[in-house]
Amino acid sequence: MLLNPGGARAGDIAFIPWLLTLFVSGAAFGLFFLQTGLDRLSAGTANWAGVGLLAALGCVFGTLGVLSLALVAWILLSLGGSKAAPKDVIRAFALAYSPTLVAVSLGLVAHLLLGWRTAVAFGVTGVLWAVGPINSTLRRMSGGKTLLSLALASVCGALLLLGWGLLGGL
Numbered sequence: 001m002l003l004n005p006g007g008a009r010a011g012d013i014a015f016i017p018w019l020l021t022l023f024v025s026g027a028a029f030g031l032f033f034l035q036t037g038l039d040r041l042s043a044g045t046a047n048w049a050g051v052g053l054l055a056a057l058g059c060v061f062g063t064l065g066v067l068s069l070a071l072v073a074w075i076l077l078s079l080g081g082s083k084a085a086p087k088d089v090i091r092a093f094a095l096a097y098s099p100t101l102v103a104v105s106l107g108l109v110a111h112l113l114l115g116w117r118t119a120v121a122f123g124v125t126g127v128l129w130a131v132g133p134i135n136s137t138l139r140r141m142s143g144g145k146t147l148l149s150l151a152l153a154s155v156c157g158a159l160l161l162l163g164w165g166l167l168g169g170l
Helices: 018-043 048-079 086-095 098-114 119-141 146-168
Strands: none
Touching: 018 048, 018 086, 018 098, 018 119, 018 146, 048 086, 048 119, 048 146, 086 119, 098 119, 119 146
16 A cells, blocks of 8 residues: 555455554654644744644544545445445545655654754645545546546545644644
8 A cells, every 4th residue: 555555456455454544544644743733843833732732633633534534435435336335445545644654754854854844845745645546546436437536535635634724723
């Protein structure tokens, strides 16, 4: 999933318990929100308690937010005739954030070693990186309905970035 998230088929990742996959998206968003907190700390608009709160909020957002969006996508896929199981959609959504986890980890290294503010450059880029694999997965699960998959992937990506923008500003 990390090397070719868009090409991974449901059967390739079916052995991973769906609940466990949410740790990937939770960790990715936890680190993304941690970057946001560290950037705010560098700018003088947050303290260490705020950084910790943002990191914890990111973990919850990355777990429950991704779970919720995956379930909404599953419902819409089902209405479009898909036979995909909810756990397969959840698994695919959560694991699509594997590259995000790598990007935000690299961003943290850049922040710690170089003092860069990295939430936008690495965090937002990492979240956008996941939209492609989500679209590919949704297209496959919808039986090739490109318009449906593009619309769902775009809305899901936009909602996650909107959530980060709102919660990261707390």
